Amino acid sequence: MCGIVGYLEKSGTSGAVGERLLAMLTALACRGPDSAGVAVWGPASRGLKVCLTAGTAERSPGTLTRLEAPDDDVAALEWSIQALRPGAEIVSVGRRLEIVKQVGGPATLEAEFGVAGMGGTHGLGHTRLSTESRIDLSHSQPFWAHGIADLAVAHNGHITNYHRLRRIYEQEGVRFYTDNDSEIIGVYLRCKLGEGASLEEAMEASVRDLDGSFSYVAATADAFGFAKDPFCLKPLIVGEDADAIAVANEEVALHAVLAPPYTAREADAGAVAVWKVVAG
Amino acid sequence: MKEVDCEGLTVRQINAAIRRLVDDGERDIVVRHPAARHNLAVATLTEARITIDGPVGYYCAGMSDGANVEIHGSAGWGVAECLLAGTVIVDGNAGNSAAASIRGGAVVIRGDAGARAGVAMKGGLLVIGGVCGFMTGFMMQRGTIVVCGDAAEAVADSMYEGVVYVGGAITKAGADTVVSEATADERSEIAATLSGYGIKGPDSFRKIVSGRRLWNYDRRERGLWAAAL
Numbered sequence: 001m002c003g004i005v006g007y008l009e010k011s012g013t014s015g016a017v018g019e020r021l022l023a024m025l026t027a028l029a030c031r032g033p034d035s036a037g038v039a040v041w042g043p044a045s046r047g048l049k050v051c052l053t054a055g056t057a058e059r060s061p062g063t064l065t066r067l068e069a070p071d072d073d074v075a076a077l078e079w080s081i082q083a084l085r086p087g088a089e090i091v092s093v094g095r096r097l098e099i100v101k102q103v104g105g106p107a108t109l110e111a112e113f114g115v116a117g118m119g120g121t122h123g124l125g126h127t128r129l130s131t132e133s134r135i136d137l138s139h140s141q142p143f144w145a146h147g148i149a150d151l152a153v154a155h156n157g158h159i160t161n162y163h164r165l166r167r168i169y170e171q172e173g174v175r176f177y178t179d180n181d182s183e184i185i186g187v188y189l190r191c192k193l194g195e196g197a198s199l200e201e202a203m204e205a206s207v208r209d210l211d212g213s214f215s216y217v218a219a220t221a222d223a224f225g226f227a228k229d230p231f232c233l234k235p236l237i238v239g240e241d242a243d244a245i246a247v248a249n250e251e252v253a254l255h256a257v258l259a260p261p262y263t264a265r266e267a268d269a270g271a272v273a274v275w276k277v278v279a280g
Numbered sequence: 281m282k283e284v285d286c287e288g289l290t291v292r293q294i295n296a297a298i299r300r301l302v303d304d305g306e307r308d309i310v311v312r313h314p315a316a317r318h319n320l321a322v323a324t325l326t327e328a329r330i331t332i333d334g335p336v337g338y339y340c341a342g343m344s345d346g347a348n349v350e351i352h353g354s355a356g357w358g359v360a361e362c363l364l365a366g367t368v369i370v371d372g373n374a375g376n377s378a379a380a381s382i383r384g385g386a387v388v389i390r391g392d393a394g395a396r397a398g399v400a401m402k403g404g405l406l407v408i409g410g411v412c413g414f415m416t417g418f419m420m421q422r423g424t425i426v427v428c429g430d431a432a433e434a435v436a437d438s439m440y441e442g443v444v445y446v447g448g449a450i451t452k453a454g455a456d457t458v459v460s461e462a463t464a465d466e467r468s469e470i471a472a473t474l475s476g477y478g479i480k481g482p483d484s485f486r487k488i489v490s491g492r493r494l495w496n497y498d499r500r501e502r503g504l505w506a507a508a509l
Contacts, residue, residue: 230414231414232376232394232395232413232414235356235357235375235376237356237375250316250337250338250356251335251337251354251356252315252316252317252318252337254316255315255316260334263372263373264354264372264373265354266357266374266376266392266394266395266413268394268395268414269395269413269414269415269432269433
């Protein structure tokens, strides 16, 4: 299984997105007890917000550190961090994006990072039931797309052409950080955005190019959306009230954050929807 | 009329409370604050009227035999799955696989239905007031589906028997189907059925039935099988 959630404040003003995501993940906790995480697009920083695992002897592997780097070049920043701390793993980089994730359920996530206090315009969340790859922080979601600021993805399902796509990308020099098939989605979107596609165009292409059963949510600093496989094999419900748009695998998560009466509808087979994040 | 308030209760406790009331002879039950929980009001085997005052999650009213369940909200996957008799009415939209494998009774979705609504139906009636999703009526074996709005791709794919009426546009009919215009008698019958549930449908419907060419394998029709598979 796994649970995915997404939440967008329609007004574009910074709101209690962390609290909303936590409420949605808590409602979906039974879909994935192994790990949980959120990606929140908060107020823009001067430099780049960086979340990384320390990778040092004095801190246990899997512990997250958050810092801000006075830099603008994501690739150079990644290279510098990895040169200085070879064991470190970068979890997210962005002017607005911050990803925190942890082994354990949503309650553990809140205890460790105080997610409920994270403000922003929009965010994604994931609660994981591991089926193939390891249970650790690295393999938890959401995934930052690497090499590009502010792009993150949370996925429910299996990408069955993952190994073939990964070989293709690796031949092009792309580095993968985990054995989790979901990581390929961020890489795919990043490459499409690099070719000049919008997030919506990239996600529409992904429905054709990715094989398997999937629902995923993805966002950048200025766009937020979801995609669903052409056979409609994984649930994804879209809800909307006067203030917000929320997506999740089950309506119980929408009910936790939307004010009734709200609309709720299962997304169609192969559906892609992307909303612009209004500048508040 | 008796109420069951879901606040603070587990699904098992809610269903046990409903069953206790039914066993005690209560025939009009209102379920408050369902909060989109899964598996509510399942396997009710008596002609009780159960009104659920809000959205429900997966498999609501599944395996029921004779109950009349009305959901004042949307429903998740598999609403009314394996219904034997009675009615299940959803005021809002329904997720995938609504009315899957029902053998009898009527399932009415006033809004839109997701993918594979009426999959493997073995009898009964499914009414969809809005549009229906991918592969609605897939492998249905008996019964009737009425879709007032548009039908997404592969409607009635590989059906054995039964009939699907579509009032809106058909994106692409499924494998081994025959599409024709509904007759005047059929239109009258559909209008009467819809009117019974307070739904105003379109004036005309197209009728989809099985082409029966997938019933038995014939190697001269390998192309048809290849397309269906």
